[in-house]
Ligand code: HEM
């Protein structure tokens with residue numbers, strides 16, 4: 001008791017017994033914006049009660065860096081919730097699994113397998129380019145009609161992760177793909193969203209529509225994953241590693257064969273299955289969401305689109321398709337991707353972290369077991385760090401001459417940081433770059449006549465998704481002419 005000066009808790013929202021701070025959390029704004037508004041009243045860091053849990057909300061990048069980087073290991077825990085337990089068989093995956101020896105090994109295996117593809121035979125670049133090319137063919141067919149691009153974008157991105165995970169891909173209209181689209185949206189709509197269930201686990205005994213949908217979607221997903229798993233096990237060989245699932249199967253075998261370095265990590269069939277589910281789910285939903293946001297902003301800001309196209313014309317031209325080696329040469333496109341990730345972060349509250357021991361953040365004491373929510377939205381819209389944060393301006397990531405890339409503020413962590421940093425960051429950046437470069441080299445995207453511009457507010461959930469909108473993808477005149485020249489050469 002003599003250490004009051006050391007034992008300082010952050011400001012706290014009014015809390016009532018049992019129901020915690022739920023009454024003060026009633027707001028029309030989605031949580032990331034509401035938490036940012038509360039900052040004015042309570043400061044950069046404050047606490048609230050959710051049921052019996054103590055939750056800290058972090059709205060400033062210095063505190064966020066302390067949590068994620070400086071004390072990354074201390075804050076590497078994850079809470080268990082009713083919905084994520086359902087999704088991951090009690091946390092047997094990477095994203096929602098708590099910090100443990102098994103988790104660490106698990107993450108290392110997947111990380112290694114994802115790195116391997118960088119140089120692998122069928123390189124990631126080839127896989128992405130193949131999908132980009134087939135997507136552009138479909139866009140050419142649908143040319144000039146008003147369409148929702150989401151299904152085609154999703155199929156392209158899905159096929160990239162499908163190739164990486166299972167060495168397989170989906171054709172247009174494939175029934176399995178259609179069912180995947182459906183169950184995945186069902187999961188995004190219900191997981192970790194109905195926070196009431198996650199705050200009061202006992203509410204589970206009451207019939208709950210969201211839980212029912214989640215259970216149904218998870219069971220469809222599990223059947224699909226199980227099928228892929230059985231197929232792989234049937235023709236698995238120690239000698240060749242075709243994909244991520246092979247890498248996981250190999251790691252599982254080596255941990256079972258009493259290999260001393262991996263003994264006791266206990267990777268089960270469930271662990272493998274849930275991890276593939278993570279990579280698959282994260283791989284599809286995040287990248288597709290960013291592509292949808294990018295296109296929505298390009299339609300709102302045609303001058304940005306035009307600048308990217310000019311850059312593509314100068315640096316790549318029309319005789320060849322974009323390559324990863326062009327990345328360093330296309331700063332304006334790169335800056336645009338960075339700006340999309342800033343203004344509409346995929347994961348505006350990250351995934352909650354948990355303090356694994358008594359510790360501190362800034363001047364405040366933090367108890368073991370406290371949940372920590374990093375409000376990435378507040379970081380990316382901090383008025384002290386960003387001029388006009390709601391303005392879409394790729395130029396802020398460029399130097400004065402507009403040639404070199406820069407980070408104007410350290411208040412920017414689209415992929416998180418530290419022990420729990422996104423596992424797919426490199427893959428996602430390659431996909432975003434190549435898909436957008438392929439599309440904009442060939443097409444101009446615009447709002448269909450008579451339709452409103454896409455809504456930019458978004459729908460909060462486990463990912464921040466844009467609402468559905470339609471686009472007209474028009475082949476660029478320059479590109480059409482070039483194709484005619486090429487064809488006439490072919491004829492000769
Ligand atoms: C975690 C962002 C794409 C796999 C995360 C986190 C963020 C994030 C913010 C949470 C970090 C935290 O809780 O502290 C993004 C963005 C993406 C993207 C913005 C696209 C632009 C991907 C892709 C994959 C992936 C393509 C898979 C190949 C994961 C996994 C985790 C994760 C497995 C959990 C890591 C852990 O808890 O240890 N991502 N991600 N992500 N991401 Fe991504």
Ligand code: PLO
Pocket residue numbers: 095183184185187188191221277278279280281282285286346347350351462463
């Ligand atoms: C997306 C729906 C899938 O059907 C299941 C799934 C698995 C992993 C989740 C992902 C969903 C949403 C985005 C998540 C990802 C793990 C890491 C990633 C939460 C729910 C992010 C952005 O943190």
